Amino acid sequence: MTARASAFRNALLTVSLSIGLIACGGGGDGGGESASDSWTEAVPPASKPEDFINARISAALSTGSAASLTLQDQTALLKWALSTAEQQRYWQKNLLGALYSNASGNILQPSLQAPPHASLNLYPTDLSTGMPFAMADGACGSPLGLQAGKGCGLGVAAKIGKGRALAYGQEMFGKILSNDAGFTQFTEVMNNSLRWLIAGDAHQELKKSLNVAVKGTNAANVKRYLEEKLGAAVNISSCNVLDPANACWQDIDLIVLGQSIESEKFDQELIDQYLSAGKPLYFQASYWDVGSNTQKVFNAIGIQSNHNYFRDPNTLRISNSMSIEERWKRMNQVDDLIQTLQYFIDPASVTLGELNSSNALIQSIRTHSSALQGLNAQGRSAFSEDNANAVLKALVLIADLWRPDVNYTGLSKNSDPLTFMKTYASDAWLDYSRSTAAASKTGAGDYMPAAAQDMAVSSDWETITVTIPQSSGVTAIGRASIPAKAVDIQIADAQGASMAVQTSHIRTWGSPFDDSGYKRPLRPNSFSVKLNAGAENKFISPFGGPLMLNYSNAAAGSTVTLKIKGSAKYAHFDFTQPMTAADMNAASASLQSREFGWNTFKFTGGEIQQITPYALKAMGNLTPDAYIERIKTVIFDSNHMANGYRNMPLDSSTQQYCNALGWDCTGEIHRAPNVQHFVGWLAACGFLCSGNPSDGAAGLDIGWGWVHELGHNTVQGVLTMTFPSTESGKTIGCGTECNNNILAGLSMLRKYEIYALDSNGANFHHPRLYGNIKDNRSTGLSGEALRAEMENRLWQGDDNAKQAFHMQLAYNYTRLHQGKSQPDLQGVYEFMRLLNISQRLYNQIDFAKPTAAADKYKLGLGAFTEKNLSRPDMIYVLSSKIMGYDLKEMFRLYGVPVTETAHASVAMLQLPMAPLNFYAQPVNRSNHLNEGTWLTLPAAGPVANYPY
Incomplete structure (x- = not known):
């Protein structure tokens, strides 16, 4: 044991510090004193921590295990913690008084x-x-x-x-x-x-x-x-x-x-x-x-x-x-802890007040929970030799003693206050970096069933390979922490990454103060516990959950190797590396058993964590294999294809055109973006809520909601048609909640193509878009006035009509570039892929480098001298380059304001002018690409009625 560690341990049982106020020091400069306000040193507390120690408590404070403690030890342990806290208050408050007073006791200001x-x-x-x-x-x-x-x-x-x-x-x-x-x-x-x-x-x-x-x-x-x-x-x-x-x-x-x-x-x-x-x-x-x-x-x-x-x-x-008292109140946290401990020793001696997040005792409980979290983040335990905060040890042990009797059924802020407070404290005073803990006999509410506590865990070391998708983030390991069962983890090969372990990657879990009741642990997912290299790291959770690796300073696409003992296999499906049939069958069987509370899916660019009941409901009559394949195909693959990410291989047609354009369409810049996490359990807002993780009060399925949320987090600027209004200067167009739905609509288009499931057929509302054109032409305006009127009409109007604009570009691509009589899925996706790929290629251009001219020419940017394209200019130039036609008149048809620099840039490509083609589809049938009719619009004047 180091000298410092020995000193800390000696400090655990005796805290005796006195601050003398004798002898005058030098210096009288500054500080202004208040002679009428004097201060006197406080007397020491009546009891000392050692007064409440017995052999069992001493052993528990040393080992971190409450297993040998009796019911009678609870009060003694609380009193030991109280006395320790009172000793802390004594030396700190006296020191504060001494610092802000002179030798005579007069207060300095x-x-x-x-x-x-x-x-x-x-x-x-x-x-x-x-x-x-x-x-x-x-x-x-x-x-x-x-x-x-x-x-x-x-x-x-x-x-x-x-x-x-x-x-x-x-x-x-x-x-x-x-x-x-x-x-x-x-x-x-x-x-x-x-x-x-x-x-x-x-x-x-x-x-x-x-x-x-x-x-x-x-x-x-x-x-x-x-x-x-x-x-x-x-x-x-x-x-x-x-x-x-x-x-x-x-x-x-x-x-x-x-x-x-x-x-x-x-x-x-x-x-x-x-x-x-x-x-x-x-x-x-x-x-x-x-x-x-x-x-x-x-x-x-x-x-x-x-x-x-x-x-x-x-x-x-x-x-x-x-x-001195006012200064003390501003900086101390020990007074509230003392009151909290006094409450648990004798509830009648303390006025508890209303149970809410502002309650002083509740805040004190959370403060010490944060202190424990800080230790775990450093790979330390409250029981580590170098932790000098002795009170934390007692709080963790007290929580272990109370937790077996916790029951979230029917519990609320209107229940017995002492039961509520004990539950809150047992949920908060947690130390995950140790070998023992206690779990509730009735489970962790809707987070984890009690049955999970009986799941078998490994007794021998397993070697686990974990795919690291990005430089930093959180990713599933593929093993579970079983409530109150210790997991041992060694780092076998970190590949230079810094790593920590935690259970679950969720961002919301409700509040014990909700009117609906205290339904689950205060914070069911664990703190992040640092994994120390060259050590056998201990981890334990009273609530359990899927084990997650929290990593940083990693190489994207690398794999790290861990050795794990004491964990369990559960319903985890990892498609970032090969899964055997046996692994698939075991995961499916675990899902069907309902024994463990959660299941996880790991794809390139996305991970899913959802409670087992939600997964089974979303699965319905499908086999687990079929359900997983649909999730992968519709949610992730379709989005990544549309965005041109390289994890979805290019088809031969798209690759050939990339070659012809001289574009690098598969390089490092086209890696899938940061992993998108989805959680099916509780929603942070509404029914589904975007973010990372995105979460929702439903299982993952291939309906609109989840693809919509993924669209939020992957949409690029070329799908964002926003610009200042020519009339008012205010930003108008297709922005948030519109641009991401272009991606979501493309996922629905592919879902219909593959599974014949027709969803959100009005998302791309071509009839409404055409209606805007017809009404615009009926105004009798011409030239810039006609364009400006269409700008206001379309880009301040209905989102579904705005979203159809990009689809009309894609439809025209299949006709003008590919020579197809009707749009098809391959052609639509090829255009969208190339448009998103060109966005990333544009991002890489350095206009100051000698190579800029060649790089700009490849994208049709020859006339631009600065990298400051507006959204309309960018989409116009890139789309024209991809289409092989100048889309000047088409963008004017839709009221899009394009600068003369952009026109000059495209003119340098010497492309033919694109005709005004419009692909009309029946109402609510935008997923049925074969049911439409091509219309060719006149350059001016009225247009024909919509054919459907």
């Missing part, structure tokens, strides 16, 4: 103004060891959201093992010495904080001689400050404390670090060593960015940060006059 461009917002990662004693007036919050709505952190004091650390988010020594008006009034608090750091007492005079090591900040300022303001004789040591090989650090009285340490070569363990040995460590920021070495220091002293570059100076100012 300092001011401080941090500079936005040259400062950091600092906040403790663990509020049991760190205290944000200097918090600005304006709302800022902590970087990780642990203290949302609170002030920016300008200064943090921390006790790490035997050591003390002090960190300021801005340069302090030089600013005060130069009499900077924003800093001088903070001098006395600064002096108090330095005396506490060096001597352990905010008002104790420093010893006359100090041996100080300084790296990364101005040593002369450090020396001058300590001598002038605190009366010490300072020797600036030549000892390089950031050299891991140094042997001189033991003679140092104070280590001072700044941000100019990035060229040094050291690891966090070096800083840990100093703190474990009790060396005082001071850090001050002077810049808005955080380098890797600075982050090592922050990790060691338990600080999180973000920059203040764009913050209003008012949010970085301490100016309000406050009592």
Whole structure:
């Protein structure tokens, strides 16, 4: 065990810190005191944590297992946690009072103004060891959201093992010495904080001689400050404390670090060593960015940060006059924890208040849940040797003791309050990075049935290969976490990626405060737990779920290899790598058994997670194989074909035309986009809700909804016909909820072609589009006035008519370029593929390079000197190039405003002018490509009636 770990463990059972208020320190500058407002040190708590320890509790706090704890131990454990929290409040509140008072006990009222461009917002990662004693007036919050709505952190004091650390988010020594008006009034608090750091007492005079090591900040300022303001004789040591090989650090009285340490070569363990040995460590920021070495220091002293570059100076100012109690209330979270523990010990002693998300006890429970999440994100447990927050250990064990009796049936905020609160706490105080946990005997509501707890898990190591589709994201592993059964994971081959494990990839799960009741765990999907290389990583969930790999810094398309033990096989279908018939049959059998709550599907570019009842309902009478094939074909393959992604091979016709055009249609830029996740369980909004993941209150099927949501996340600019209105200047056209439906309609077109299932036949409303043309021509206008009237009529009108515009382009492509008498699916998809491919080719052109002229010519962009095409110009030029015809008159027919530069660009291609052809189809029959009739429209004047 390291010295630091030993110090932490010794701190678990005894927390005894006293803050003396004797002896006068040097310096009387600044800070303005309030003589009428004095402060007296609080008395120590009546009990100590060790008063409530027995052998069983001691063992549980060490091992992380509540298995041996009895019913009687629950109260003792709660009292142990309460006493530990009271000890924390005692030392922190006394320290805060000492920092903001003089030796006589009179309260100081300092001011401080941090500079936005040259400062950091600092906040403790663990509020049991760190205290944000200097918090600005304006709302800022902590970087990780642990203290949302609170002030920016300008200064943090921390006790790490035997050591003390002090960190300021801005340069302090030089600013005060130069009499900077924003800093001088903070001098006395600064002096108090330095005396506490060096001597352990905010008002104790420093010893006359100090041996100080300084790296990364101005040593002369450090020396001058300590001598002038605190009366010490300072020797600036030549000892390089950031050299891991140094042997001189033991003679140092104070280590001072700044941000100019990035060229040094050291690891966090070096800083840990100093703190474990009790060396005082001071850090001050002077810049808005955080380098890797600075982050090592922050990790060691338990600080999180973000920059203040764009913050209003008012949010970085301490100016309000406050009592010690007011300052304490702004920065502490332990008072609410104490009240929460008191409630669970004796509910009658605490006024609970209304049960909602704003309830102070509820917020305290969530705060400590976030602290546990932060540990898991680092691959650590509450029971890790280097976790100094002893209370977290007790909370996790208490939750384990309560959880077996949790029952979500009939539970609501109107139920027995104590039952509700115990359920809430057992759902929140979770530690997934360990070997033991407890599950509810009745299951996890509609997230996971109780039957899943009996599923067999592997007793031997399995080697699992996982396809990594993109550089970062979340992907299914293919194994399940069974409730309260430990999974062991080793990284066999990470391919350079950073990885973590979690259960489920969902974004909504309802609220316990919903009127419909507390139906499922507060957060049924686990935290993300970092996987450490070269280690046997422990993972356990009381709720279970599909295991997901959360990865970053990966190579898209690579595979990583894991070794897993203790997981279960479930209904997982992975089409990113070969699946044997046996694997398919086993997954199908698991789905039909309803034993596990979830099933997952993994395709190139898409992943599905849905609850088993929804999957079986969506499947209906289909076999699992047939159901899966339809999902793959209609939702993913059709969308990827239309978008021209290279995972869907080009047919020979499209490939030949790519060759003729000189286009690279299969290169790296045409990879499928970031994986689209779908979740069938609960919807974040409405019935189906777009996003990533997209989610819905239904199983995945091949109806309109899911293809519509996928369209949202893959649609490109060439399907987005938006532009400023010629009349009003406001943006009009086919944008969100219109452009994605072009892709959705193409999926429906292919569904009809393959399965003869006719859905959304009016999505491309050709009769309505033609009606706009007829009404426009009936106005008697001509020239630009006619075009502008059509612009207003069509592009501010019905979306289904707008969507039909792109289809008419595709239909014309099949006639003019392919010479087909009627449009067909191949021709429509070829045009859409090429249009989307050309968008990505356009994105790659660098107009400043010598090769730009040739690249532009390939796309018909010869007259453009800047890469700033409007949507109409882009679609006009690219479509003309693809069609092999100048579509000038056709775009004018539909009221699309095209610039003279675009006309000149297409004219350079010397293409014939396209005739005004329109392919008419019966109402609601747009999926029936063989049922239409070609119409040729006159260049001016009235047009014939629609033939259907």
